[in-house]
Amino acid sequence: MIPARARRVRGLPATMRGRLIAGLLVLLACACAAVGVASVLALGRSLHAGIDRQLAQAGGRFAASLEHSAAQPGKDRYAAGGDTRAQAAGTFGARVLNGTVTHAGVVSPRRDMDDVSAAGAVPTLSAEDRAKLAGLPADGRGRSVKLSWLGDYRLMAVPGADGDTLVTGLPLVEAEGIVHRLQAVEGVVFAVALVVTGVAGALWVGAALRPLRRVAATARDVTGLPLADGEVALPDGVSYTDPRTEVGQVGAAFNRMLEHVGDALARRHAVEQRLRTFAADAGHELRTPLAAIRGHAELARRHPGPVSPEVGRALDRIQAESVRMGRLVEDLLLLARLDAGRPLLRDEVDLTRLVLDATGDARVAGPDHRWRLDLPEEPVMVRGDADRLHQVLANLLDNARRHTPAGTTVLITVLVRAAAAADGTRVELSVTDDGPGFPEELAGEIFERFVRADQGRSRASGGTGLGLAIVRAVVAAHGGSAEAESRPGRTVFRILLPAPGPAPHP
Ligand SMILES: Nc1ncnc2c1ncn2[C@@H]1O[C@H](COP(=O)(O)OP(=O)(O)O)[C@@H](O)[C@H]1O
Ligand SMILES: [Mg+2]
Known part of the structure; x- marks a missing residue:
């Protein structure tokens, strides 16, 4: 991933x-x-x-004219001052001598259009304004200055005739x-x-x-899509595959990849199919010679007359091993059939009845174990194949007997669980024992084929190593799931089967 x-x-x-x-x-x-x-x-x-x-x-004309008028700062603001002829409204003039503003005037903006000789006014200048005016270099360059009463002005200072500086300004407001x-x-x-x-x-x-x-x-x-196994029908690729565009290139590459994946999946499916057929055929072919070996061993064992103890023991071994091999072949065959997805029966099966039967068998086979039942009052029905489900139970009870010491208590419970709506109602079957259990790290793979906690002992006990694999395969074919958990003193195998509803799904 x-x-x-x-x-x-x-x-x-x-x-x-x-x-x-x-x-x-x-x-x-x-x-x-x-x-x-x-x-x-x-x-x-x-x-x-x-x-x-x-x-x-304009030069310093307006400012120079102020010298000869009464337009002195500090006096009446509206007193006439300066030669305002041909001056634009708002024109500002000032005369600076030795760093002090001696005269200042502004062409009144309220001047009538036809009154050519409109009056000038004397603006009120703050100390800051005076300092700004006095500080202007007389270089004939325009500068933007903010005057407290008049607002933003563009001022230009030029040297006057008698050592003074003449400042002229125009408002910037426009x-x-x-x-x-x-x-x-x-x-x-x-x-x-x-x-x-x-x-x-x-x-x-x-x-x-x-x-x-x-x-x-x-x-x-x-x-x-479920790509892990079975035949997979991949969707058609995308239609936009113009190689001149980036997106088209992605589309084309994606289609190619989809094709390759489809090919690989088809090939894998064919190989799987072949393998399954092979396993089924091999199992089938082995059945007959095995039955023959078993039969002949039995016949030889029954032979009247003296047989040396070694030969007797050898015959016993041949018989026991051929029985075990027969079981192994049967299990392999069954798994191959389940793998091939052969349809199962879909009958109404009384699970309670199955549990009672299987536990009865287990009691006979393992009289040294304590077998307990916890069943609901009403019979619990599931939909499926009674023989296969019986085999599931038999395998679980067989394990509970074989892989635990004598005196172990085995509890078989069945209960109907009304689970979340998406899940539907489920029937839970669990087999719990208080035996030594299997190592925790095996919990994830205990249902795999030939996985055994103790290889040697398990084989000697006659197990095939396929019991739990069959449990899982049968349960999966019924649309259910199987899980196991184990710690010393408590081992639980839990099977969940869908309750017989409108649409049981394999
Ligand atoms: N009830 C149990 N208690 C302890 N170990 C168990 C139990 N059931 C199964 N096992 C372990 O799981 C392994 C796999 O079980 P199974 O597939 O039935 O194979 P087999 O029984 O033929 O060995 C067993 O070998 C055993 O180690
Ligand atoms: Mg087993």
Whole structure:
């Protein structure tokens, strides 16, 4: 089994479709962000350049005119000041001498359109504003400055005629409005692009991956099939096998693999079939000579007249071993038949009756053991083959007698278990003994053929090593299951059979 190593990045979708879409959206969002930042920066820069050109054209004229007016900071804000002719509304001017702002004015934005000589106003400047104005280098370059009363301004300082510095400014509010509008438009466009890409991408990727999903579904169907044995009809391959696409290559490879697996399974089935036929034929062929050996040994043993003790012992051994071999051959034959899936009888069988009979036989065969029964009041019926089920019981009781010392108590219980709905009602038959049991590590394989806890003793006791294998095969053919657990002092063999319901399933 290949370990499923799912390397899962936390927060990332598990499906390929989800991952592709997530990757696409992240990339698109990055691209949008880059475009947005670049366009906003470029637009802002070009707008500033335009204002700077205007400022350069205006020169220090407005600021210089302030010197000859009453527009001194600190005085009445609305006092007329400066030469406001041909100045744009909001134009700001200031004169700085020796690091102090001596004059400041702003062209009133409330100026009427037709009043050419509109009044200038004196802005209120905070100490911070004054420091900013005084600190402007007189190099004729535009700079963005925030003034407390007027807001964001683009200011440019040039040297005046008498050692002073003349500062001219234009409001940035319009430029900022344009930039904000661009940002808003871009935000909406990018959001729509992301949503559309997400939806369309999900559909597109989903369509592209559909053949892959079909491959997965077919593979799932195959894993659901019982491939371990018997004849297997694999599903048809997938239809999408275009070698030009990755998914098509997967589909084609999958179909090829399915073909190979189908071939291998068919070949295995044929080999199994041959082996089964061989085992059945061999068993069948061995029956006759074995019966002949047994018969002749018996005949020789009954021969009147003196027979030396060695010959007598040899004849006894031949007889005992041929009996054992006969049992072995019968068991092998039965297993071969069960393996071949020969249909069993499906009669109503009284399990209680079977248990009583088998226990009666066991009492006779093992008088030194204590045989206990725990049966329900009502007879318990199962559907199946009475002879085979009798053999199951006989094998289990035989084991409880052969593999435990004299004086062991063996308890046989039958109970009807109304299990979970999916399971249906089940009949449970268990054989429990308080003997030494078998090693725990054998619990998983005790039902395998020729698995014995103590090879030597078991063989000497006349066992074939196939008793439990037959138990499991018969029970499985009845649609039931067998399990065993053992520790010293308590060994349990438990058989579960479906209760006779509407549809017993082999
Ligand atoms: N009741 C039991 N107590 C202890 N060991 C058991 C018992 N039943 C079965 N076993 C072990 O399981 C092995 C397999 O049993 P089985 O298939 O019937 O073969 P066999 O009885 O011919 O040896 C036995 O050899 C024995 O070691
Ligand atoms: Mg046995």
